[in-house]
Amino acid sequence: MKILVTGATGYVGHELALALANQGNQVHIIVRNLISKNIPRHENIIVYRGDITDRSSIRNAMQGCAQVYHTAAVVKIFSKDPSVFYNVNARGTHNVLAEALDLGIKKFVYTSTCAVLGSSIQFPKKETDPRTESFDNDYEFTKYLGENLVKEYAHKGLFTVIVSLSKVFGPGIETHQISVNNIINKFIHGKITFIPKPISIVSNYCFINDIVTGHMLAMQYGLGGEKYILGGENISYDTFFRELRSLSRSRARLVPIPKVVIKTLAVIDWIKFLVTKKEPFVTVKGIRHIYINKEFDNRKAIQQLHYQPTPFKEALKQTIHFLKPEHHDQ
Amino acid sequence: MTNKKYTLITGASEGFGKALAIECATRKMNLVLVALPGPEIFYLADFIKCNYNVDVIGIEADLSMEENYIMVFNLIQELGIAVNMLINNAGLGGTMLFSEGPISFYKKQIKLNILATTLLTHLFLDTLKTNGPSYILNVGSLSSYFFLPKKQVYGATKSFIYCFSKSLNRELKKSNISVSVICPGNMNTNISVTQLIKTSNWFSRHSVMNPEDVAPVAIDGLLSKKEVIIPGRLNKIFLLMNTLLPSFIKKTLIGRQMNTLKSVTATELKEKTILFTEIQNSLTA
Numbered sequence: 001m002k003i004l005v006t007g008a009t010g011y012v013g014h015e016l017a018l019a020l021a022n023q024g025n026q027v028h029i030i031v032r033n034l035i036s037k038n039i040p041r042h043e044n045i046i047v048y049r050g051d052i053t054d055r056s057s058i059r060n061a062m063q064g065c066a067q068v069y070h071t072a073a074v075v076k077i078f079s080k081d082p083s084v085f086y087n088v089n090a091r092g093t094h095n096v097l098a099e100a101l102d103l104g105i106k107k108f109v110y111t112s113t114c115a116v117l118g119s120s121i122q123f124p125k126k127e128t129d130p131r132t133e134s135f136d137n138d139y140e141f142t143k144y145l146g147e148n149l150v151k152e153y154a155h156k157g158l159f160t161v162i163v164s165l166s167k168v169f170g171p172g173i174e175t176h177q178i179s180v181n182n183i184i185n186k187f188i189h190g191k192i193t194f195i196p197k198p199i200s201i202v203s204n205y206c207f208i209n210d211i212v213t214g215h216m217l218a219m220q221y222g223l224g225g226e227k228y229i230l231g232g233e234n235i236s237y238d239t240f241f242r243e244l245r246s247l248s249r250s251r252a253r254l255v256p257i258p259k260v261v262i263k264t265l266a267v268i269d270w271i272k273f274l275v276t277k278k279e280p281f282v283t284v285k286g287i288r289h290i291y292i293n294k295e296f297d298n299r300k301a302i303q304q305l306h307y308q309p310t311p312f313k314e315a316l317k318q319t320i321h322f323l324k325p326e327h328h329d330q
Numbered sequence: 331m332t333n334k335k336y337t338l339i340t341g342a343s344e345g346f347g348k349a350l351a352i353e354c355a356t357r358k359m360n361l362v363l364v365a366l367p368g369p370e371i372f373y374l375a376d377f378i379k380c381n382y383n384v385d386v387i388g389i390e391a392d393l394s395m396e397e398n399y400i401m402v403f404n405l406i407q408e409l410g411i412a413v414n415m416l417i418n419n420a421g422l423g424g425t426m427l428f429s430e431g432p433i434s435f436y437k438k439q440i441k442l443n444i445l446a447t448t449l450l451t452h453l454f455l456d457t458l459k460t461n462g463p464s465y466i467l468n469v470g471s472l473s474s475y476f477f478l479p480k481k482q483v484y485g486a487t488k489s490f491i492y493c494f495s496k497s498l499n500r501e502l503k504k505s506n507i508s509v510s511v512i513c514p515g516n517m518n519t520n521i522s523v524t525q526l527i528k529t530s531n532w533f534s535r536h537s538v539m540n541p542e543d544v545a546p547v548a549i550d551g552l553l554s555k556k557e558v559i560i561p562g563r564l565n566k567i568f569l570l571m572n573t574l575l576p577s578f579i580k581k582t583l584i585g586r587q588m589n590t591l592k593s594v595t596a597t598e599l600k601e602k603t604i605l606f607t608e609i610q611n612s613l614t615a
């Protein structure tokens with residue numbers, strides 16, 4: 001089958017394109033830079049030069065495809081030029097949807113984020129749970145706009161499924177500065193690691209292999225117009241690093257950091273940004289996100305998509321092996 | 331006497347109404363949530379019931395239609411629910427030249443903002459008296475203090491709410507019912523408003539408050555029987571300036587502020603396509 005994957009030079013899109021190609025599908029991908037080192041290379045992958053902000057390039061790559069996985073997005077906490085979020089995550093999504101409807105694409109899977117659902121209160125958040133806090137960053141807000149556009153196109157007759165990912169980790173290419181992989185990597189290589197205090201704060205972590213399969217399951221079994229959380233286990237920072245330490249036998253120091261300290265750092269970072277124009281590593285607004293519980297409920301995907309998330313310990317083991325191969329060879 | 335007491339909130343599925351519902355739930359108040367037809371209100375009701383351990387009933391009703399006030403009232407009577415707090419939040423906003431708005435829109439705005447508040451309050455008056463001490467919170471607007479261009483009808487409906495609430499509060503003191511009116515400034519209530527605020531001037535950007543930050547101020551004010559609640563420091567300063575500045579300065583300031591605001595109505599904003607052109611406009615601007 002001919003399948004289009006946008007965002008194939010991103011972490012999730014890259015692994016997804018390879019998995020689909022390995023199954024014998026002809027995978028079309030759109031890339032902005034033909035010599036990017038992040039392009040997935042496979043005999044079944046056809047590379048098109050283009051950009052989701054340019055409709056004709058989407059049309060060119062989408063022609064003849066039966067299915068579309070739209071994983072492309074700007075994923076950052078901050079950008080000097082916020083319009084990039086609107087151009088890519090909202091307008092770009094609109095372009096891909098419009099072409100998909102026009103070209104009669106049979107099924108469309110949109111990669112979104114659990115961040116749109118916001119923080120959890122007492123129980124893990126479900127797909128239909130309301131967000132309780134206002135949007136305070138352009139990334140989450142434009143992914144929310146993207147979801148609304150997908151719903152709008154579902155009304156127009158396009159068969160759409162939304163998948164919401166939590167914090168993804170596991171083998172694959174490195175595309176962000178702050179990723180779960182990056183944190184794991186530093187820790188297992190013995191570097192001092194700062195974690196938010198209280199260490200009892202809970203987040204949801206999902207394994208890249210599950211995310212790739214989850215996308216394909218959503219394409220196969222997902223009901224039109226529905227949304228599915230592709231998440232893993234809800235675990236505290238404390239449990240996360242305890243598991244990581246016991247599996248990797250790392251002796252890295254863990255330093256819990258109270259909110260005030262990071263806030264101060266964020267202010268310093270912001271001043272640095274104003275002076276040097278270097279994008280800040282943490283922002284005052286962004287801090288809120290690491291000091292609240294973000295638990296998600298993956299039962300809908302398990303029941304309706306036959307999604308089977310890998311146990312956290314096993315996923316972590318594979319990730320450590322990928323990031324520090326010599327560890328297991330010793 | 332053993333009966334549980336309930337707080338009725340209209341327009342509860344999004345924005346300020348949703349924030350008020352969650353704020354009340356954190357204070358362990360049972361809720362009756364009324365919102366436009368659609369599954370969202372039941373999702374919200376379920377979510378609050380599970381996460382805050384209070385009782386929540388969701389009712390779908392379009393309060394711009396008169397027959398629905400009675401429907402809501404009768405339904406609550408049938409369920410035998412004791413309401414001791416009424417929050418009239420449902421309302422329709424809009425920023426546009428008077429000539430731009432269709433008559434149907436103004437009719438709907440007046441019905442929802444004025445009629446629904448007045449008649450629901452009247453319908454529930456006896457219930458509130460029996461379940462006292464009772465509270466009524468009406469949602470006004472800071473714009474009722476300033477006679478803003480492009481907010482003629484909206485501002486006037488909110489002035490009605492302001493006068494109605496203050497007068498009623500004095501009248502109902504003896505009946506153990508307290509009436510408060512909250513006059514918020516700009517709020518981040520729905521995505522389109524968020525977008526609008528991003529494109530407007532310094533004051534609008536800095537005075538904008540998140541509904542989840544306004545809600546606790548509203549409920550605190552209501553429970554302490556404040557007649558008028560003004561949330562936000564900047565809004566209070568703005569109001570003080572309004573009483574101190576000579577009128578010719580105010581006129582020029584307001585004129586300049588409103589020129590930067592694009593005309594938008596809440597109904598238009600339901601259509602995501604319009605939102606989209608707005609994004610594009612703001613990007614090219």
